[in-house]
Amino acid sequence: MAKGEKKGKKPHKNKPTSKKYKMYKIDGDTIKRERSCPRCGAGVFLMKADNRLYCGKCHYTEFLKR
């Protein structure tokens, strides 16, 4: 048997920077920076919905103007 090919293990690839660090740099159409919740304070980010921002912690909702 030839031992040329190794099977089972994939070659190690360098992982890109964690997505958590990209939270502050989002080049979207409307939001370029994650908004933090005014109630919960910095650290709790608002989740972007269709046309509003939503805090999953205190349910604060901020509507986006178009």
Ligand SMILES: [Zn+2]
């Ligand atoms: Zn909140």
